[in-house]
Amino acid sequence: MPTLPQRSTELEMPGTLEMSPAGLYCPAGGFHIDPWRAVPRAVITHAHADHARSGCGQYLCLSTGKRVLRERVGGSARIDTLRRGEQVRVGDVDLKLVPSGHILGAAQVCVTHRGVRWVVTGDYKLEADPTCDPFEPVETDVLVTESTFGLPIYRWGDPQDTADAINAWWRDSREAGRTCVLFAYALGKAQRLASMLDPSIGPIYAHGAVMKMVRAYRDSGVRLPPIDQLAPATRRAGGGRAMVIAPPSAAGSRWLKTFGETQVAMASGWMTIRGVRRRRGFDRGFILSDHADFPGLVQAVEASRARRVYVTHGSTASFARFLCERGIEASELSTRFHGEEGSDESDVDQPAADSDSPALPDEQADEEAVEETS
Amino acid sequence: MRRFARLFHDLDATTRTAEKVRALVVYFSEAPAEDAAVALAMLSGKRQRRGVTTTLLRAWAAEAAGIPDWLLEESYAAVGDLAETIALVLPDAAVDAPSRGLAEMIAATIEPLAAADPAEKQRIVTATWQQLHRDERVVWHKLITGGFRVGVARTLVARALAEIAGVEPATMAHRLMGLSAITAEDYQKLLDADAAVDDPTRPYPFFLASPVDEAVASLGDVADWSAEWKWDGMRAQLIRRGDVRVLWTRGEELASDAFPELIAAAERLPEGCVLDGEVLAYDECELLGFAALSRRAGRRRVTAKVLREIPCVFVAYDLLEADGQDLREEPLHVRRARLAALGLPAFKETADRTEPTAPLDGVEEAPAPRLFFSPRVSADSWEALAEARATSRERGVEGLMLKRCESPYRVGRPRGDWWKWKVDPLEIDAVLLYAQAGHGRRASLHTDYTLGVWDGDLLVPAAKAYSGLTDAEIAEIDRIIRQTTRERHGPVRVVEPTLVFQLAFDGIAASKRHKSGIALRFPRIARWRREKQPAEAGRLEDLRALLPPSQQAERP
Known part of the structure; x- marks a missing residue:
């Protein structure tokens, strides 16, 4: 049996990156990466709430992500940008941002200090997405990777097949005279979904929270089909034929009830698991x-050629152990990042299946499996 | 196979009954008769042969997926369904193989699997994986491991087939009763609009009661209702038609072999007679309780010793067929009057124990009566009935049944005519000790709880409980469990004792199997007592005090 790496709170090679109370910190450069408290200088991988907090003195992000980050941290915040791959000197380190393919403007942070490179992936995906720049692999010495879907049950199909399935569902619901409501994270997933819809089927509407980010995407030059925000009076009027994109928090809300007959769906990696689909009642x-x-995670880690890997949010323990068994030195790194929205009511991390000594019994029948009377 | 996997998926994907019925209608209209017959048997919950153990299947799946065994197990813990886990981790089928029919698939893979040696089993399994899509694999894994279940009520299957056949759903429900092996011809006969019900062993669909959810006074005039004790046993139908004498459980299991004394007693019933009633463990003086009955019910064969130790009786409360005539459309009071006319003795839950007298030489001892009539609990007001109900626990019954005197014998669980008015549950505060992730809808959430009470200054496990919490509470408790885990034993987490729940249960019995020496009946969580500390939870002696007096004596 291979020995498990110990949970680490302080990274090796002091001076490059370390864990501080506010999150990942680079002392040699004097900045934090995705801090979870307000700090003087923050390098931001992407604008999701668990990675981009408001109140920092100064933000640095990829140029394509400036407009959406502005939406998140407010009009008066100072936001500096780097072009894709542009390298700058910050304190004693070289810093560059490389697209991670997660959402518009999402970046991997590359920090080189005394000839040793660190890459913090933030969130990433390898699949094609017309609403953002594609993931670019970067070779590195040390890699800090996410592992939201770090179990082998998660294997995505071709996104085009998903697009076809969503459009087919929309057509069927239109035949039945029911409005489609598609739940998705308001920033990123919602816009990606909009880009996958076939606007010839019917009108597309969006919840206010989604619409705000649709405008930010359009301002950044992303092409999206016509989408309208729904005024209360038009909710039933658009009914029967429309597709509505809304954040998951709108599920079960009074707002949703104003549409009359609906069909509701969720678009998320968690929908892989039948039990999660059924539990959420979509x-x-x-x-x-x-x-x-x-x-994709395995591919990205191997392509990085990193000799040391830290695994942050998601199935951290399993994924780290899996990498160790493949000869890659890996361990868990505790952060407050959440991964993908939609695993459950709150936006917490999907509970990882992180049993250390798995020995599952067969599904047992209830001991008293005699019929209940009447 | 693809069509059947589609059906499984569609049934699973929706909670709307109309859509489930539509999916069934689509399947049964399109599927060839041989596939439809097999599908129908599976949807009816017929047990299948197990072709391969899950242990072997796991090992082969991990190998095919190129992942270590432990990672497959962790994946299973997240998914909560082994068939699905394996389907998800396997690489996709290399070629777009043509889909084979369900019946052909079973003949070609599942039946040979049962007979094959391990190497041949592995060859069949890995070759079949290459021919199946992800959704098909889920279903196929369930079939070969004998674990196929699908969330669709029998009444919905009956509704769908009734729609195809052009008959009433109740007629179809009756035709479907007690079918075991279904051939393609049987299936086609089912759909024949004019087919007669000719199988003499066939039971009628059961009429099920709903729990009373409002004040009983809102049911109207008490004189319109017939009350009986709600016996704590096993619902069953006893049939005597010609030479045929059979006992069916509510789950449509043939239970004749488990209760030979009831089958023998049925000989005295008049020809063409079907009784609806309750099987109870009863030793001529006293009810032996549900735990005793379950020792009898699960068995294919019963030994003379068990027969002697746990004698059973059948208490009839309805007459569905007399003189070969279906009486279900007659009102309850007419059926009950005809039932009474059969002359069965009225059942009493306790009787005075008489000293056995030595039989006179040459005189055979009369056998103890086995078949009884469930008497009406008469009362002239709802208040009087409520008083009677308050005596339920000491009588060893679950409460009262309320049946509208004018009601026909319906199919399934339509509300309005039959109500169960159960006695209020017993309760105790208990502390969460162990937690385990659930299955199905509750995959990867810790929802299976083991709760303990104080025995001296130790917390001892008293019950396992699942339901009774909201989704939001489950999510919150899941987080606390993860944060307060002290040890892990496989999927089981031992937690710091911090959470207190009010545990409701319907009864209690002494048990040698449990460390606490007690077993609770239908334990479930009534509510989360956020305001309580573990030290304030209940004690084992409080539970023991609730044991029936005869069982208290058994304790040292």
Whole structure:
């Protein structure tokens, strides 16, 4: 049996990156990466709430992500940008941002200090996505990777097949005179989904939270089909033929009830698991994620040629152990990042199946499996 | 196979009954008769042969997927369904193989599997994986491991087939009763609009009661209702038609072999007679309780010793057929009057124990009566009935049944005519000790709880409980469990004792199998007592005090 790496709170090679109370910190450069508290200088991988907090003195992000980050951190915040691959000197380190393919403007942070390179992936996916720049592999010495979907059950199909399934569902619901409601994270997933819809089927509407980010995407030059925000009066009027994109928090809300007859679906990597689909009570679950699937994670780690890997949010223990058994020195790194929205009511990390000594019994029948009377 | 996998998927994907029925209608209209017959047997919950053990299947799947065994197990813990886990981790089929029919698939893969040696089994399994899509694999894995179940009520299957055949759903439900092996010809006969019900062993679909959810006074005039004790046993139908004497459980299992004394007693019933009632463990003086009955019910064969130790009786509360005539459309009071006319003795839950007298030489001892009539609990007001119900626990019954005197014998669980008015549950506060992730809808959430009570200054496990919490509470408790895990034993987490729940249960019995010496009946979580500390939870002696007096004596 290989020995498991110990959970690490302090990274090796002091001076490059370390864990501080506010999150990952680079002392040699004097900046934090995706801090979870307000700090003087923050390098931001992407604008999701668990990675981009408001109140920092100064932000640095990829140029394509400036407009959406502005939406998140407010109009008065100072946001500096780097072009894709552009290298700058910050303190004693060289810093560059490389697209991670997660959402518009999402980047991997590359920090080189005394000839040793570190890459913090943030969230990433390897699949094609017309609403953002594709993931670029970077060779590195040390890799800090996410592992939201770090179990081998997560293997995404071709996104075009998912697009076809969603459009087919929309057509069927239109025949039945029911409005489609598609739940997706308001930033990123919602816009990616919109780009996959066939606008010839019917009108596309979006919840206010989604619409705000649709405008930010359009301002950044991303082409999206016509989408309208729904005024209360038009909710039933658009009914029967429309597709509505809304954040998952709108599920079960009064707002949703104003549409009359609906069919609701969720688009998420978690929809892989039948039990999760059923528990959430959606009519349909489409498997679509902005995170890498298991083969994608393995591919990205191997392509990085990193000799040391830290695994942050998701199935951290399993994925780290799996990498160790493949001869890659890997361990868990505790962070407050969440992974993909939609695993459950709150936006917490999907509970990882992180049993250390798995020995599962067969599914047992209830001891008293005699009929209940009457 | 693809069509059947589609059906499985569609049934699973929706909670709307209309859509489930539509999916069934689509399947049964399109599927060839030989496939439809097999599908129908599976949807009816018929047990299948197991072709391969899950242990072997796991090992081969990990090998084919190129992952270590432990990672497959962790994946299983996240998915909560082994068939699905394996389907998800396997590489996709290399070629777009043509889909084979369900019946052909079973003949070609599942039946040979059962007979094959391990090497041949592995060859069949890995070759079949190459021919199946992900959704098909889920279903196929369930079939070869004998674990196929699908969430569709029998009444919905009956509705769908009734729609195809152009008959009433109740007629179809009756035709479907007690079918075991279904051939393509049987299936076609089912769909024949004019087919007669000719199988003399066939039971009628059961009429099920719903729990009373409002004040009983809202049911109207008490005189319109017939009340009986709600016996704590096993619902069953006893049939005597010609030479045929059979006992069917509510789950449509043929239970004749488990209860030979009831089958023998049925000989005295008049020809063409079907009784609906309850099987109870009863030793001529006293009810022996549900735990005793379950020792009898599960068995294919019963030994003379078990027969002697746990004698059973059948208490009839309805007459569905007399003189070969279906009485289900007659009102309850007419059926009950005809039942009474059969002359069965009225059942009493306790009787005075008489000293056995030595039989006179040459005189055979009369056998103890086995078949009884469930008497009406008469009361002239709802208040009087409520008083009667309050005596339920000491009588060893679950409460009262309320049946509208004018009601026909319906199919399934339509609300309005039959109600179960159970006695309020017993309760105790208990502390969460162990937690395990659930299956199905609750995959990867910790929802299976083991709760303990105080025995001296130790917490001892008293019950396992699952239901009764909201999804939001489950999610919150899941987080606390993860944060307070002290040890892990495979999928089981031992947690710091911090969470207190109010545990409701319907009864209690002494048990040698449990460390606490007690077993609770239908334990479930009534609510989360956020305000309580573990030290304030209940004690084992509180539970023991609830044991029936005869069982308290058994304790040292």
